[in-house]
Amino acid sequence: MSTLYVVDHDRGEIADPVLEGLTAARALDAGVAAVTVGAAADGLAGALAEYGAAAVHQIHHDELRDYAPAAWGDAIAQLVESTGATAVLSVGSERGNEVMAHLGAALDLPVVANCIEIDPGDIWEMTRVRWGGSLHERARLDAPIKLATFAPHTTEAAPAETPAAGTAVEFVPDLGPEAAITRIVDRVITEEGVTLATAPVVIAGGRGVGSEEGFAPLDELAALLGGAVGCSRVVTNNGWRNHKFQVGQTGTVIAPEVYIGCGISGAIQHWVGMMASKNVIAVNTDPDAPMVTKADYAVIGDLHEVVPAVIEEIKRRRG
Numbered sequence: 001m002s003t004l005y006v007v008d009h010d011r012g013e014i015a016d017p018v019l020e021g022l023t024a025a026r027a028l029d030a031g032v033a034a035v036t037v038g039a040a041a042d043g044l045a046g047a048l049a050e051y052g053a054a055a056v057h058q059i060h061h062d063e064l065r066d067y068a069p070a071a072w073g074d075a076i077a078q079l080v081e082s083t084g085a086t087a088v089l090s091v092g093s094e095r096g097n098e099v100m101a102h103l104g105a106a107l108d109l110p111v112v113a114n115c116i117e118i119d120p121g122d123i124w125e126m127t128r129v130r131w132g133g134s135l136h137e138r139a140r141l142d143a144p145i146k147l148a149t150f151a152p153h154t155t156e157a158a159p160a161e162t163p164a165a166g167t168a169v170e171f172v173p174d175l176g177p178e179a180a181i182t183r184i185v186d187r188v189i190t191e192e193g194v195t196l197a198t199a200p201v202v203i204a205g206g207r208g209v210g211s212e213e214g215f216a217p218l219d220e221l222a223a224l225l226g227g228a229v230g231c232s233r234v235v236t237n238n239g240w241r242n243h244k245f246q247v248g249q250t251g252t253v254i255a256p257e258v259y260i261g262c263g264i265s266g267a268i269q270h271w272v273g274m275m276a277s278k279n280v281i282a283v284n285t286d287p288d289a290p291m292v293t294k295a296d297y298a299v300i301g302d303l304h305e306v307v308p309a310v311i312e313e314i315k316r317r318r319g
């Protein structure tokens with residue numbers, strides 16, 4: 001098996017799931033080689049070697065200075081032909097899945113997205129998540145070159161016991177200007193600082209919060225803990241918070257160190273968006289709410305009393 005792992009990056013910056021995916025790829029093929037597209041990512045070679053990349057194929061071309069999914073797919077397809085790779089893997093991020101879809105189209109091969117388990121062989125047996133995580137599907141992949149992505153937050157990122165060589169190998173594909181049919185031409189920053197997707201602590205409010213104004217203590221607690229506020233869909237449906245705060249199947253998928261669900265029942269569509277949280281704390285009046293029964297810790301009580309009491313205690317301890 002000769003495996004390439006495509007690195008999702010934004011101008012040389014990678015998100016955590018990229019190293020999780022490389023860890024999972026290394027478990028399948030100890031000789032996995034990484035692929036970075038664009039010179040901005042050349043500096044990643046050291047980190048990729050630390051996580052087990054035996055080689056790092058650095059794809060360089062004028063058309064690849066920034067993210068251009070079709071051109072990335074086309075360029076990686078040429079690399080696959082040149083290296084004779086038999087498997088290409090990536091992380092199931094939005095970009096990872098998009099680039100792999102273009103690669104599949106370029107090679108005329110199927111892609112299995114968001115895998116949580118892969119049993120390789122002539123035919124790969126795999127389990128993948130569907131419908132935002134509420135369904136696990138068994139899939140079989142019978143193709144001359146296997147293309148797949150790993151669902152984010154299912155493998156812990158771990159450096160290799162001994163760092164691999166990470167030998168940088170330049171590859172220059174043959175691309176015309178039409179290859180980059182979609183490309184980034186401008187970036188607008190809509191949110192700065194801690195964001196819901198990356199916050200280490202998320203304080204999420206649901207119907208139990210009761211109103212837009214009811215979120216003030218949750219905002220205060222999040223600020224005290226260096227975290228972000230999230231919410232359930234009932235909250236966005238009621239117009240108490242914008243959809244960008246929604247956690248879940250049709251919102252943002254998060255994996256913070258600590259998730260505190262206040263007045264949230266824990267419906268499956270919400271749960272799949274936060275189930276990768278390292279520690280789940282529920283604040284709820286109902287001891288039988290799914291969020292309470294599945295949480296690591298629960299406080300049975302009225303959030304309008306519990307959250308201000310927690311804020312007061314934090315302030316008292318910090319003097």
Ligand SMILES: Cc1cc2nc3c(=O)[nH]c(=O)nc-3n(C[C@H](O)[C@H](O)[C@H](O)COP(=O)(O)OP(=O)(O)OC[C@H]3O[C@@H](n4cnc5c(N)ncnc54)[C@H](O)[C@@H]3O)c2cc1C
Nearest residue numbers: 206207208232233248249250263264265269270284285303
């Ligand atoms: C296709 C589809 C997609 C969906 N996508 C999402 C999604 O992405 N995200 C999402 O969140 N939902 C989603 N939903 C909606 C989901 O099914 C639930 O309806 C929703 O998550 C419930 O929100 P909630 O927990 O805030 O409200 P409820 O289910 O009404 O729960 C409120 C909870 O608050 C507790 N409570 C009430 N008052 C207090 C108080 N004073 N103090 C403490 N606890 C209190 C109650 O005991 C209860 O457990 C989706 C639904 C569908 C059909």
